[in-house]
Amino acid sequence: MSIKIIFSDAQYWEEFLPLTFTKPVAEMRFGILTFAERWKKLLNATDCFYLTQDYLQEKFPGTKSGEVLFLVPNFLPTEKVVQDIIDLKCGEALVYKDELIATKIDIEKFSLNNISKMTDIEEDLIFVSKPADLFTYNENAINFDFELLTKNKTSQELSETNGFLGNAEDLFIEEGASVEFSTLNCKTGKIYIGKDAEVMEGCNLRGPISLGDHSKFNLGAKIYGATSIGPHCKIGGEVNNIVVFGYSNKGHDGFLGNSVIGEWCNLGADTNSSNLKNNYAEVKLWNYKAKSYRKTGLQFAGVIMGDHSKTAINTQLNTGTVVGMAANIFKSGFPPNLIENFTWGGMKGDEKFRLDKAYEVAEMAMSRRKIAFTDEDKRIMEFVYENY
Numbered sequence: 517m518s519i520k521i522i523f524s525d526a527q528y529w530e531e532f533l534p535l536t537f538t539k540p541v542a543e544m545r546f547g548i549l550t551f552a553e554r555w556k557k558l559l560n561a562t563d564c565f566y567l568t569q570d571y572l573q574e575k576f577p578g579t580k581s582g583e584v585l586f587l588v589p590n591f592l593p594t595e596k597v598v599q600d601i602i603d604l605k606c607g608e609a610l611v612y613k614d615e616l617i618a619t620k621i622d623i624e625k626f627s628l629n630n631i632s633k634m635t636d637i638e639e640d641l642i643f644v645s646k647p648a649d650l651f652t653y654n655e656n657a658i659n660f661d662f663e664l665l666t667k668n669k670t671s672q673e674l675s676e677t678n679g680f681l682g683n684a685e686d687l688f689i690e691e692g693a694s695v696e697f698s699t700l701n702c703k704t705g706k707i708y709i710g711k712d713a714e715v716m717e718g719c720n721l722r723g724p725i726s727l728g729d730h731s732k733f734n735l736g737a738k739i740y741g742a743t744s745i746g747p748h749c750k751i752g753g754e755v756n757n758i759v760v761f762g763y764s765n766k767g768h769d770g771f772l773g774n775s776v777i778g779e780w781c782n783l784g785a786d787t788n789s790s791n792l793k794n795n796y797a798e799v800k801l802w803n804y805k806a807k808s809y810r811k812t813g814l815q816f817a818g819v820i821m822g823d824h825s826k827t828a829i830n831t832q833l834n835t836g837t838v839v840g841m842a843a844n845i846f847k848s849g850f851p852p853n854l855i856e857n858f859t860w861g862g863m864k865g866d867e868k869f870r871l872d873k874a875y876e877v878a879e880m881a882m883s884r885r886k887i888a889f890t891d892e893d894k895r896i897m898e899f900v901y902e903n904y
Contacts, residue, residue, distance in 0.1 A: 519559045519560065519561045519585050519602070520561065520562075520563040520564075520565070520579070520582060520583070520584045520585065521555060521556075521559065521561045521563070521564045521565065521584065521585045521587055522564075522565045522566065522567050522578065522579065522584050522585070522586050522587065522623070523540060523541070523542035523551070523552060523555075523564065523565070523566050523567070523568075523587055523588075523589045524567045524586055524587065524588050524589075525540050525541050525542075525566070525567060525568040525569065526567060526588075527588060527615065528541050528588070528590055528645060529541055529568060529569060530804060530805040531645060531646050531647075531803070531805055532544065532646070532647055533804035533805070533822075534778070534804065534820065534821070534822030534838065534839070534840045534841055534857070535647055535761075535776060535778055535820065535822060535823075537822055537823065537840070537841045537857070537896075537900050537904065538572075538778075538779075538822075538823045538824075538841065538893075538896055538897075538900075539572070539576070539823075540566045540568040540572060540576050541568075541589060541590050542555070542564075542566065542589040542590075543576070544590075544650065544761065545650075545744060545746050545759060545760075545761045545762065546590075546644060546650050546653075546654065546657045546744070546759065547654060547656075547657025547658045547659075547660060547661040547726065547744055548657070548658060548661035548662065548665060548708055548710075548726040548728075548744060549661050549664075549665075550761075551589040551590055552564060552589065554660075554661065554664070555587065555589055557664060558593070558598050558664070559585070559598070559601065559602065561585075563579075565577060565578045565579040565584070566578055567586075571895070571896060571899040572896060574892050574895065575890075575892040575893070575896065579623065580623060580624065581623065581624055582622070582623060582624075583606055583620065583621070583622050583623075584620075584621060584623050585601065585604065585618065585619075585620055586618065586619045586620075586621055586623075587601070587617070587618050588615070588616075588617040588618070590643065590644045590645070591612075591617070591641045591642060591643040591644060592641060592642040592653075592656060592657060592660050593641065594639050594641070596639065597610070597637055597639065597641070600635070600637070601618050604618065604619065604620040605620060606620050606621065606622055607620070607621070607630055607631055607632040607633065608620055608631070608632065608633045608634075608635070609631050609633070609634045609635070610634075610635055610636075610637055611634050611635065611636050611637065612636075612637045612641060612643070613643075616631075616634070617637075619631060642656045642657070646803075646812075647776055647801070647820045648774075648776075648801060648812050648814060648817055648820075650759045650776050651742070651757050651758060651759050651774050651775065651776055652814065654724075654742040654743070654744055654757065654759055655705060655724050655741065655742035657744070658705070658706060658708070658724040658725070658726050658741075658742055658744060659705075659706060659724065661708075661726070662688065662706045662708055662726075665688075665708070666688045666708075669688075671687065671688040671689050671690075672689040672690070672691065672693060673689075674687060674689065674695060674700070675695060675696055677696045677697045678695055678696065678697065678698050678699065678700060679698075679699040679700070680699070680700050680701075680702070681699075681700070681701045681702065681703050682700075682701060682702025682703040682704075682723075683702060686702035686705070686706045686707065686723070687700060687702050687706070687707050687709075688706075688707075688708050688709070689709045690708075690709060690710050690711040690712075690713070690729070691711055691712075692711050692712040693709045693710065693711065693712060693713045693714065693715075694713075694714045694715070695709060695714075695715040696715070696716075696717055697717040697718060698715050698716075698717065698718060698719040698720065698721065698733075699719075699720050699721065700721045700723075701720075701721065701722045701723060702723050703723075704722050704723050704724070704741060705722075705723030705724025705725070705741045705742065706723050706724050706725075707721055707723040707724070707725045707726075708725070708726040708727070709727050710726070710727055710728045710729040710730070710731065710747070711729040711730070712729060712730050713727045713728065713729060713730060713731050713732065714731075714732045714733070715727065715732075715733045716732065716733060716734055716735045716736075716737075717735055717736075718735050718736040718737075719733045719734075719735070719736065719737045719738075719739065720737070720738050720739065721733070721739045722739065722740050722741055723741045724741040724742045724743075725739055725741050725742070725743050725744075725745075726743075726744045726745065727745050728744075728745050728746040728747040728748070728749060728762060729747045729748075730747055730748045731745050731746070731747060731748060731749040731750070731751070732749070732750045732751070733745075733751055733752070734750055734751065734752035734767055734768075735752070736752070737751060737752050737753065737754075737755075738753070738754040738755070739751070739755055740754075740755065740756035740757065740773075741757065742757055743755055743756070743757060743758050743759070744758075744759045744760070745760045746760055746761045746762025746763070746764075746779075747762045747763070748762060748763045748885050749762060749763065749764055749765060749766075750765040750766070750767040751765075751766050751767070752766065752767045752768050752769065753766065753768055753769040753770045753771065753772070754769075754770070754771045754772075755771070755772045755773065756771075756772075756773035756774065756791075757773055757774050757775075757816075758772055758773065758774070758775045758776070758777065758818075759775075759776045759777070760776075760777045760781075761776075761777065761778050761779045761823075762779050763779045763780050763881075763882075763885055763887075764777050764778065764779055764780060764781040764782065765781070765782045765783065766782075766783040766787070767783075767785075768783075768784070768785035768786060768787075769785065769786055770783065770785065770786045770787045770788045771788050771789065772787070772788075772789050772818060772819065773789065773791035773816065773818050774791040774814070774816040774817050774818045775789060775791070775817075775818035775819040775820065775821070776819075776820050776821070777819070777821045778821055778822050778823040778824075778825070778841075779823045779824075780823050780824045780878065780881050780882065781821055781823065781824065781825050781826065782826045782827070782881075783826075783827050783831070784826070784827050784828045784829040784830070784831060785829045785830075786829055786830045786831075787827045787828075787829070787830070787831040787832075787833070788831070788832055788833070789818045789819045789832075789833040789834075789835075789837065790818065790832075790833065790834055790835040791816045791817060791818035791835060792815065792816055792835060793815075793835045793836075796815060797815075798811055798812065798813065798814065798815060799812050799814050799815065799816070799817035799835055799836040800812065800836055800853075801817060801820060801836050801838055802838040802853065802854040804904075809853070812836075817835065817836050818833070818835065818836075818837070819833055819837045819838075819839060820837075820838045820839065821838075821839040822839060822840050822841035822842075822843070822857070823841055823842070824841055824842040824874070824877070824878055824881070824897075825839050825840070825841065825842060825843040825844070825845070825855075826843070826844050826845065826877075827845045827846070828844075828845065828846035830848075831845055831846070831862075832849070832850050833845075833850070833851065834850050834851075834852075834853055836853055837851070837852075837853050837854075837855065838853065838854050838855070839855045840854075840855060840856050840857035840858070840859070840904070841857045841858070841897075841900055841904075842857060842858050842869060842874045842877075842878070842897065842900075842901075843855050843856065843857065843858065843859040843862065843869070844859065844860050844861070844862070844869055845859070845861070845862030846861060846862065847861045847862050847863050847866075849863075851863055852864050857900055857901070857904050858871075858874060858901055868901075871897070871898060871901050874897060874901070875889070875894060875897065878893070878897065
C-alpha cells in the first residue's frame with residue numbers, strides 16, 4: 517500500500533540556510549539521492565507533500581486532507597526503523613533523542629494531544645542537522661543509496677581502456693554512461709556512475725563517489741571521496757569530499773574540498789577554496805539562525821554555497837566561507853567568510869545585484885538545461901531578496 521508523506525521543515529529549515537533558501541530540507545542531496553527521493557523509494561510513496569516556509573509552499577505544496585505520514589526527512593534509517601515507520605497506525609509516533617521524527621496522523625484532526633503512543637528509537641542513526649553534516653557523513657549516505665539503487669540490478673561492464681582497483685561489486689555504471697581511459701579505485705569506497713553520465717579521459721576516481729545522471733567529470737579530473745555530484749553537473753580540477761546538489765558547474769582547474777554547493781552555481785576557472793586553517797584550528801561557519809559564527813568541531817571545512825551563486829576566474833575563498841543565494845564574487849583578494857545574498861562583487865559593503873538582472877541570469881542558466889525559470893521561482897527569489 518502506498519504511503520502519503522508530508523516532509524516537515526519545522527525543526528531544521530533555518531539551520532540549513534543558505535542551502536534551503538530555495539527549497540525544503542527534503543530536497544537537499546545527501547549521498548546519491550535527495551532525502552525526498554530516498555524516502556519515496558524506501559516507503560513506496562507516490563504522493564509527497566511539504567510543510568515548509570510560507571514563501572516556499574507554492575512551489576512545494578502541502579495537503580490538508582487524509583491520513584498522512586508526517587516525517588522529519590534528514591536522517592538515514594535502519595531497516596528496522598523503516599519497518600517501524602511503515603507499521604505506524606494513526607495516532608502513533610516515533611521519537612529519536614526526545615524529538616518526534618515520524619507520526620501517522622489524520623491531518624484534518626491533527627493535534628499533538630491526539631498522539632496516543634510514542635515509541636523511542638534506541639538505535640543510533642545518522643542524523644543530519646547542519647550543512648557541514650552533509651559532507652561529513654556523505655560516505656554513509658553513498659553506501660546506503662548504493663545498496664538501495666543497485667539491488668537486483670546489473671551494472672554495465674567497465675571498458676577495458678580503464679584501470680580498476682577493488683571489488684567489482686563496489687562499482688555500478690548505469691545505462692548510457694561512458695567511462696574511458698581513467699582510473700577507478702573502489703578499494704577506498706563504492707563508485708556509482710549515473711545514467712548517461714560521462715567520465716572523460718584521464719580522470720582519477722578514488723571512492724566513495726557518486727556521479728549523477730547526465731553529469732560529467734571533465735578531462736583529467738582528480739576526485740577524492742566521499743564526493744556526491746548531482747544531476748547535470750560538470751566537475752573538473754581537484755575535489756575532495758564535496759556534495760553538489762545538481763545543475764552546477766566547477767568545470768576547470770582549482771581545488772574544492774569539504775564543501776556543499778547548491779544548484780545553478782558556477783565556479784570560474786582556477787577558483788580555489790581553502791579547507792584547512794593555517795593554524796590547524798577548528799573551523800567556524802556562519803549560522804543564519806544564530807546570526808553568528810558557530811564552531812563545527814571540524815578541522816576541515818571549505819565552502820557552503822547557496823543556489824545561483826557564481827565565482828569569477830582566479831577567485832580565492834577562505835576556510836569556512838558561507839556564500840548566500842545569487843551572489844556574484846569577482847573582486848581580487850579573499851572575500852569575507854560570509855558573502856551575503858545577491859552580493860555584487862563579494863566584498864563586505866558591495867552593492868546588491870539587481871533583482872531583474874538576477875532573474876535574467878537564472879533564466880538563462882536554467883534554459884541551458886531546458887528547465888523553466890517559473891513565476892514561482894521569481895517569487896521565491898524576490899522574497900529572499902527583500903527579507904534576507
